[in-house]
Amino acid sequence: MSFKKPINHHPKLETNKLGLTRRDYEGAVSTLCAGCGHDSISAAIIESCFKLNIEAYKVAKLSGIGCSSKAPAYFLEQSHGFNSVHGRMPSVATGANCANRDLMYLGVSGDGDSASIGLGQFVHAIRRQVDMVYFVENNGTYGLTKGQFSATNDLESKNKYGEDNLFKPIDLATMAIQLGATYVARSFSGDRDQLVPLIMGAMQHKGFALLDIISPCVTFNNHDSSTKSYDYIRDHNEAVGKTDFVPLGEEISTSYKEGSSTEISLHDGSKLTLEKTDANFDPRDAGKALNFIREKEKEGKVVTGLLYVNDLAKDLNETLNVTQTPLSQLQQDVLCPGSKILEEINQSLS
Amino acid sequence: MHEVKSVESIQSVNDFVIKFANVNGSGSASANQMFAKAMFRMGIPVSPKNIFPSNIQGLPTWFEVRVNEKGYLGSRGGVDIAVAMNPQSYSKDVDEILPGGYLLYDSTWKRNFNRKDITIIEIPLTQLCVDAFKNPKQRPLFKNIAYVGALSVLLNIEYEVLKNIISEQFIKKPALIEPNLKALNLGRNYVLKNLPYPLGITVARADKLKDKILISGNEAAGLGAVYGGATFCSWYPITPSTSLAEGYEKYAKKFRIENNTGKNLFASVQAEDELAAIGMAIGANWNGARGFTATSGPGISLMSEFLGLAYFAEIPLVLFNVQRGGPSTGMPTRTQQSDVLACAYASHGDTKHVVLFPSDPKECFDFSAQAFDLADQLQTPIFVVSDLDMGMNDWVSDKFKWDDEYKYNRGKVLNKEDLDEIESFGRYLDIDNDGICYRTYPGTHPEKGAFFTRGTSHDEYARYTEDGEVNAATLSRLMKKFRTASELVPEPIIEINGEDSCGVIFYGSTSPAVHEAKDILKEKEINIDLMQIRSFPFNLDVWEFIANHDRIYVVEQNRDSQMRTLIMAEGGISPEILRPLVHFTGDPIQASYIVNKISEREVNYKSHINAKNR
Numbered sequence: 001m002s003f004k005k006p007i008n009h010h011p012k013l014e015t016n017k018l019g020l021t022r023r024d025y026e027g028a029v030s031t032l033c034a035g036c037g038h039d040s041i042s043a044a045i046i047e048s049c050f051k052l053n054i055e056a057y058k059v060a061k062l063s064g065i066g067c068s069s070k071a072p073a074y075f076l077e078q079s080h081g082f083n084s085v086h087g088r089m090p091s092v093a094t095g096a097n098c099a100n101r102d103l104m105y106l107g108v109s110g111d112g113d114s115a116s117i118g119l120g121q122f123v124h125a126i127r128r129q130v131d132m133v134y135f136v137e138n139n140g141t142y143g144l145t146k147g148q149f150s151a152t153n154d155l156e157s158k159n160k161y162g163e164d165n166l167f168k169p170i171d172l173a174t175m176a177i178q179l180g181a182t183y184v185a186r187s188f189s190g191d192r193d194q195l196v197p198l199i200m201g202a203m204q205h206k207g208f209a210l211l212d213i214i215s216p217c218v219t220f221n222n223h224d225s226s227t228k229s230y231d232y233i234r235d236h237n238e239a240v241g242k243t244d245f246v247p248l249g250e251e252i253s254t255s256y257k258e259g260s261s262t263e264i265s266l267h268d269g270s271k272l273t274l275e276k277t278d279a280n281f282d283p284r285d286a287g288k289a290l291n292f293i294r295e296k297e298k299e300g301k302v303v304t305g306l307l308y309v310n311d312l313a314k315d316l317n318e319t320l321n322v323t324q325t326p327l328s329q330l331q332q333d334v335l336c337p338g339s340k341i342l343e344e345i346n347q348s349l350s
Numbered sequence: 351m352h353e354v355k356s357v358e359s360i361q362s363v364n365d366f367v368i369k370f371a372n373v374n375g376s377g378s379a380s381a382n383q384m385f386a387k388a389m390f391r392m393g394i395p396v397s398p399k400n401i402f403p404s405n406i407q408g409l410p411t412w413f414e415v416r417v418n419e420k421g422y423l424g425s426r427g428g429v430d431i432a433v434a435m436n437p438q439s440y441s442k443d444v445d446e447i448l449p450g451g452y453l454l455y456d457s458t459w460k461r462n463f464n465r466k467d468i469t470i471i472e473i474p475l476t477q478l479c480v481d482a483f484k485n486p487k488q489r490p491l492f493k494n495i496a497y498v499g500a501l502s503v504l505l506n507i508e509y510e511v512l513k514n515i516i517s518e519q520f521i522k523k524p525a526l527i528e529p530n531l532k533a534l535n536l537g538r539n540y541v542l543k544n545l546p547y548p549l550g551i552t553v554a555r556a557d558k559l560k561d562k563i564l565i566s567g568n569e570a571a572g573l574g575a576v577y578g579g580a581t582f583c584s585w586y587p588i589t590p591s592t593s594l595a596e597g598y599e600k601y602a603k604k605f606r607i608e609n610n611t612g613k614n615l616f617a618s619v620q621a622e623d624e625l626a627a628i629g630m631a632i633g634a635n636w637n638g639a640r641g642f643t644a645t646s647g648p649g650i651s652l653m654s655e656f657l658g659l660a661y662f663a664e665i666p667l668v669l670f671n672v673q674r675g676g677p678s679t680g681m682p683t684r685t686q687q688s689d690v691l692a693c694a695y696a697s698h699g700d701t702k703h704v705v706l707f708p709s710d711p712k713e714c715f716d717f718s719a720q721a722f723d724l725a726d727q728l729q730t731p732i733f734v735v736s737d738l739d740m741g742m743n744d745w746v747s748d749k750f751k752w753d754d755e756y757k758y759n760r761g762k763v764l765n766k767e768d769l770d771e772i773e774s775f776g777r778y779l780d781i782d783n784d785g786i787c788y789r790t791y792p793g794t795h796p797e798k799g800a801f802f803t804r805g806t807s808h809d810e811y812a813r814y815t816e817d818g819e820v821n822a823a824t825l826s827r828l829m830k831k832f833r834t835a836s837e838l839v840p841e842p843i844i845e846i847n848g849e850d851s852c853g854v855i856f857y858g859s860t861s862p863a864v865h866e867a868k869d870i871l872k873e874k875e876i877n878i879d880l881m882q883i884r885s886f887p888f889n890l891d892v893w894e895f896i897a898n899h900d901r902i903y904v905v906e907q908n909r910d911s912q913m914r915t916l917i918m919a920e921g922g923i924s925p926e927i928l929r930p931l932v933h934f935t936g937d938p939i940q941a942s943y944i945v946n947k948i949s950e951r952e953v954n955y956k957s958h959i960n961a962k963n964r
Contacts, residue, residue, distance in 0.1 A: 028813075055796060056796075056800075057792075057793060057794070057795060057796045057797075057800060058793050060637070060792045060793075062633075072802075073802055073814070077800065078796065078797060078800050079792070079800055080790075080791075080792035080793075080800050080801065080802075080803070081800075081801075081802040081803065082633075082636060082802075082803040082804075083802065083803065083804040083805065083806070084629070084632075084659060084805070085629075085655050085656060085659050085805060088625060088626070088629045088656065090626075090629075091584075091621070091625065091626040091627075091628075091629025091630045091633065092629045092630070092632055092633035092636070093633060094584075094619065094626075094629075094630045094633060095582060095584060095619075095629065095630030095631055095632060095633025095634035095635075095636075095637070095641060096633035096634065096636060096637040096792075097633075098582055098617040098619065098630070098633075098634055098639070099581070099582060099633070099634040099635075099636075099637035099638060099639035099641065100637045100638065100639070100791075100792070100793060102793065103637075103792055103793050120622055120623065120626070121622070121625075121626055121629070123622075124621075124622040124626065128619070316619075317617070320614065320617050320618075320619070321612075321613050321614050322613060322614050322616075322617045323608050323611065323613040323614060323615055324611075324613070326638075326639075327581040327582060327615070327616070327617060327634075327639040328581075328634075328637055328638030328639040328791060329638075330581060330615055332579060332757065332758050334606075334608075334615055335579040335581065335606070335615065335758075336576075336577055336579060336752075336758075337576065337577065337601075337605040338752065338754055339751070339752040339753070339754050341605060342577070342750050342751070342752045343749075345573065345601075345750065346563050346749040346750055349563035349564055349565050350390075350559075350562065350563045350564070350749075
């Protein structure tokens with residue numbers, strides 16, 4: 001069932017440049033379990049859209065199947081949403097993106113949706129550089145079917161019933177870097193301060209942006225022997241640094257120690273700054289980023305933060321040399337060659 | 351040299367079957383097409399059929415051309431002239447020649463053929479090309495042109511016609527015109543100097559093809575998609591549908607370039623598989639563009655989950671299925687009509703789809719363009735189902751026509767102004783009581799019109815629901831929409847030929863064979879009434895035709911008589927009335943096959959009736 005939230009606002013709620021409150025970016029009441037990490041991600045998306053002054057109706061929310069894929073119903077009520085079939089959100093997003101390049105595309109997926117049934121589509125959306133923000137709400141388990149292992153679950157991580165996981169995990173973030181995704185971040189649903197700037201950066205990035213967000217499943221994968229539990233991630237989180245989002249026209253206010261920060265310009269002129277914890281790490285160097293993640297993994301750490309960014313991406317529509325006007329808005333006068341040309345075609349075929 | 355033979359040679363003008371036997375990948379296709387085009391240019395009805403293996407190079411391939419001044423262009427059976435260029439298949443190729451027929455082969459390597467009843471024409475094609483052309487890579491290609499040259503003298507094909515075709519073919523590579531003409535003359539001159547000519551079979555200019563064109567169904571459908579306003583194509587390569595997407599791209603690149611920027615007014619994406627292909631097309635349509643995908647049988651299986659989503663979430667979509675031989679990978683390079691049920695009822699749950707069945711390239715063009723209107727009007731997937739025979743072979747077709755007054759029908763879509771005027775928007779409210787609801791495109795209005803598209807059960811406001819009554823109401827409304835569809839889709843073409851005639855139902859590429867069979871049966875005093883089904887759901891005309899006949903043969907190219915099953919299931923028609931007349935070898939059905947089946951059973955029927963009356 002979908003339940004609408006009551007529309008009464010507190011009169012003194014903060015508004016953004018569009019005169020909207022955070023409430024205006026909300027969706028239906030969540031039907032996920034109380035404490036589900038996915039709801040925190042929805043809240044972070046709402047916060048990001050509020051801060052970026054996004055017009056919700058110019059956003060399209062797409063998802064596959066699973067707990068994560070239900071989430072788009074719980075934010076941005078004024079956006080069109082599309083809950084498609086299992087693992088196939090990337091293709092729907094690709095077609096939608098070609099039809100109207102003016103909208104912002106938020107794809108919401110999970111680890112079952114993206115790392116198993118939809119791995120092929122995940123890979124090819126990256127390969128084609130579809131201009132979208134791709135959220136993987138990663139909990140290492142199949143929640144709706146009651147707790148089976150997913151392909152991102154760590155080898156040593158048991159399930160709720162104490163059974164061993166037999167296979168090594170697929171790491172979607174490093175895979176995305178290798179495939180040429182131009183914005184790759186990993187975060188944790190429990191770390192809103194880290195998550196919000198990463199989402200804002202992804203939204204302003206042109207090209208494929210992956211956010212692999214570890215999002216504990218409170219019902220099936222939040223126990224002591226899980227590596228995707230709140231406690232485990234809090235204990236093993238190794239942030240590459242602190243990311244700040246600096247909107248267009250605003251000055252960078254924090255001062256950093258020399259050599260410890262990286263500044264990344266985004267498509268619309270806004271900036272991301274990264275105060276690094278390790279001088280060896282460079283998010284603009286895919287090789288270094290991958291090495292860093294692997295080294296830290298050996299130490300049992302889960303690396304989070306902005307892992308890789310390349311702001312020179314050419315997105316799918318550019319590669320296909322598609323007109324700036326959304327294809328969906330082209331009218332018959334430019335689409336139909338008409339009878340005179342058809343007669344010429346007839347001549348050439350006779 | 352002509353050998354002595356025991357039977358009279360076949361004598362005919364503008365009425366024969368010639369079959370070219372080649373090695374796949376040897377460049378024979380363009381020479382053979384040149385031959386067919388020459389017939390067309392001389393105004394003689396012609397139907398070339400490429401019979402090819404699933405192979406890139408090396409296996410035998412055939413190109414069969416039926417030339418028939420009367421315009422019978424279905425597959426005929428039997429070969430009058432064999433051009434045997436592939437020693438690998440000599441024995442089969444020579445066996446197929448009708449008594450009194452002709453065999454032309456490359457006598458660079460001489461052979462004895464154990465046929466005393468045919469005329470054997472020996473031309474040392476390889477030797478001629480070795481002597482005439484220095485480049486060893488070109489020799490095999492020119493060998494093909496040389497036999498066309500030889501045939502032009504043997505059959506009286508006008509030289510000017512061939513010369514023009516060569517000039518047109520190489521308009522962008524003029525340097526190739528001269529050597530091709532040289533090859534053509536190599537064959538011509540050899541015959542002129544060394545062999546008796548013409549043969550008993552000849553051609554003569556006729557005037558039968560005014561207002562006709564020669565084109566494949568796939569190219570026609572691709573062009574139709576351009577005319578129908580498709581801006582998005584997503585596809586995965588699969589024989590025999592690939593050339594449809596390529597046809598779309600070819601014409602889009604010509605006619606869909608933005609004037610001032612040179613940018614494309616379309617996007618075409620080669621997907622990673624059929625699931626992605628249809629997913630992209632659905633995404634594009636959902637977002638307000640006209641998008642399509644093209645596939646063949648196995649692709650339909652892969653797309654089935656998405657088809658259920660598009661049906662239930664009511665998203666427009668055009669899907670071309672160029673059928674090939676199934677099941678499974680089946681006969682990927684042979685023709686069948688065996689996806690009728692797979693398309694009509696594609697996907698799990700209660701689903702039914704609108705299917706259009708073109709029967710020639712003109713209808714491929716028309717139905718392709720029309721399908722985009724139907725998809726938008728009905729907000730559902732529209733299948734356009736053809737087959738390999740029609741899709742990949744050039745057919746003589748009526749010229750394409752376009753009415754410039756015609757306006758695309760984008761269906762019930764609310765724009766910003768519409769939304770301003772209404773109080774609340776419900777995506778699945780059946781306001782007009784025709785089962786078709788109003789949709790909005792993403793990005794239309796800041797406050798109104800957004801909804802959540804889902805494949806799960808939903809209420810009239812697109813909200814998730816598990817209320818069984820609500821879901822049943824949605825399913826019933828979709829049936830109402832399907833009934834509305836039956837009034838919008840192309841009606842059948844019915845031809846009544848006499849009282850107490852039996853009926854014949856057919857669709858798609860069997861059309862030429864059925865029409866020829868009708869004329870042959872008439873000579874045998876068996877009249878048949880014809881109904882060419884052009885769409886599903888069936889409209890009232892279909893049921894009326896069936897009601898007016900007590901026995902109807904359903905001609906189709908599949909084992910299980912799938913169209914018959916569909917008619918029986920949808921109309922509650924008695925199995926005794928509908929009689930299967932099936933053919934499923936992967937070769938196009940022949941008129942003689944239909945004639946034999948019908949006359950045999952009609953004779954039985956009549957003697958049965960007579961016995962009863964006595």
